[in-house]
Amino acid sequence: MTHWEKRSWIRLVVAALGYAAYLTLILSRADERPLATVPYAAALLWTVGAAIVASILAEVGMAAGTPRASRLTDDRDREIGRLGDHVGQSFVVAGAVGAMLMAMADWDHFWIANLIYLCFVLAAILTGVTKVVVYRRSLPEW
Known part of the structure; x- marks a missing residue:
């Protein structure tokens, strides 16, 4: 398993x-x-922050045990990274559109924030x- 595949697993x-x-x-x-009446803001911020820290620590730990030569990026790694990012961005766009429509319809902030968080995840x-x-x-060959 390559370094970049391990990073993908960690983030997933x-x-x-x-x-x-x-x-x-x-x-x-x-x-x-x-x-909608449940206090969510602190929990959302803490879990997002904890996930970021956990991901960083796991990636640093994984990189420490990986030889430097295997951490180099080649064309295939860049293409896979680009493809994965393009596929995942569809949910970011869907979340933004959904949140915009919910805000225009005066939905509660709880639902808007949770839709955005769900789409990021x-x-x-x-x-x-x-x-x-x-x-x-x-x-894939296009």
């Missing part, structure tokens, strides 16, 4: 676990009241899955 797993932790925290705070997961699949198989 951290994004999924971070969002799962956030959902668990928010749902446990609901206590049979409407979700889905983008990270889709990006990671795309990269891992392409690393395991090959780049």
